[in-house]
Amino acid sequence: MVVKVENLKKLYGKFEALKGISFEVEEGEVFSLLGPNGAGKTTTVEILIGLREKSEGKIYYFNKEMEKIDKKIKSVIGVSLQKTELFRELTVIETLKLFRSFYKDGYDPYEVLEKIELVEKEKERVKNLSGGQFQRLVVGLSFINDPKIIFLDEPTTGLDPQSRRKIWDIILEFKDKRKTIFLTTHYMEEAQFLSDRVCIIDNGEIIALDTPQKLIENSNLETIIEIDGVYEKFGKIIGNRTLVETNDPNSLIQKLIENKIENFTVRHPTLEDVFLKLTGKELRD
Structure with missing residues (x-):
């Protein structure tokens, strides 16, 4: 030590x-x-x-x-x-x-x-x-x-x-x-x-x-979909992005496409997502 x-x-x-x-x-x-x-x-x-x-x-x-x-x-x-x-x-x-x-x-x-x-x-x-x-x-x-x-x-x-x-x-x-x-x-x-x-x-x-x-691993976060732009009905707004946590990404992707939203990324959770979940803030806040 x-x-x-x-x-x-x-x-x-x-x-x-x-x-x-x-x-x-x-x-x-x-x-x-x-x-x-x-x-x-x-x-x-x-x-x-x-x-x-x-x-x-x-x-x-x-x-x-x-x-x-x-x-x-x-x-x-x-x-x-x-x-x-x-x-x-x-x-x-x-x-x-x-x-x-x-x-x-x-x-x-x-x-x-x-x-x-x-x-x-x-x-x-x-x-x-x-x-x-x-x-x-x-x-x-x-x-x-x-x-x-x-x-x-x-x-x-x-x-x-x-x-x-x-x-x-x-x-x-x-x-x-x-x-x-x-x-x-x-x-x-x-x-x-x-x-x-x-x-x-x-x-x-x-x-x-x-x-x-x-x-x-211990955050229990599901798949993260990160959308370019502000869409309050889908998830949390961080700057000019919308973050959505989901255990059913296929259904959510379908909804995004139906709403003519195409600029999004599907990814696994990161340390940044954990930080956001725990503090409710971005690291630079």
């Missing part, structure tokens, strides 16, 4: 941002924390890395209770937050060397440069990097100390699919090395593809925790 929290609470005045959540994160797994905006994901991460104080509860790292996240723990964790400010006038390699100097042990900056595929940008100033390049640099900084656990708080938000996939590759490489990844994300396919286990949180409470496949 790498990280464990018991009855973790966070209060801001009378508002309970976290209402007593408990979970464990095992060595070598990708553990994803999912929830709509305001659910408590970032608050949880910031408490675990020592940026915020908990109100109640217990935190354990490597089976040892931590009243505060001390320097010893901070030396073996890596962090990539949603918003990261860097020295914009420094070059990429200068930035890597600077962050490496903060730690006793870690990777050679040039090795990190290769892992994040920014060798050709070695002497480029940070301010001139594209969004995808900047985010790969931030992820590179999160593991430059060769941490035992890496916290990635929405590391691919706003990136193009190619840049996102490169970060996925980095995550999977570290998973292969038995590193532990604590991930929050706004992309459900990302969570389903990368995660060993998924913890769904809403309104400061955990409402589900299991492997992606078991969450889907």
Whole structure:
């Protein structure tokens, strides 16, 4: 067990941002924390890395209770937050060397440069990097100390699919090395593809925790028909789509055709469907 929290609470005045959540994160797994905006994901991460104080509860790292996240723990964790400010006038390699100097042990900056595929940008100033390049640099900084656990708080938000996939590759490489990844994300396919286990949180409470496949299997969801457009009489409206759950897809398809509705997809339920069923919201809400 790498990280464990018991009855973790966070209060801001009378508002309970976290209402007593408990979970464990095992060595070598990708553990994803999912929830709509305001659910408590970032608050949880910031408490675990020592940026915020908990109100109640217990935190354990490597089976040892931590009243505060001390320097010893901070030396073996890596962090990539949603918003990261860097020295914009420094070059990429200068930035890597600077962050490496903060730690006793870690990777050679040039090795990190290769892992994040920014060798050709070695002497480029940070301010001139594209969004995808900047985010790969931030992820590179999160593991430059060769941490035992890496916290990635929405590391691919706003990136193009190619840049996102490169970060996925980095995550999977570290998973292969038995590193532990604590991930929050706004992309459900990302969570389903990368995660060993998924913890769904809403309104400061955990409402589900299991492997992606078991969450889907235990949801009791039937066949999903996704219709392009808004058709309230058929199902639930999500943006400009209509989602219908059915155990008799053939009859429903016939009804759609009779109503001259032809733009629809028949599919098995996904983690996104489970999330929607449990929270009543899309992940980006």
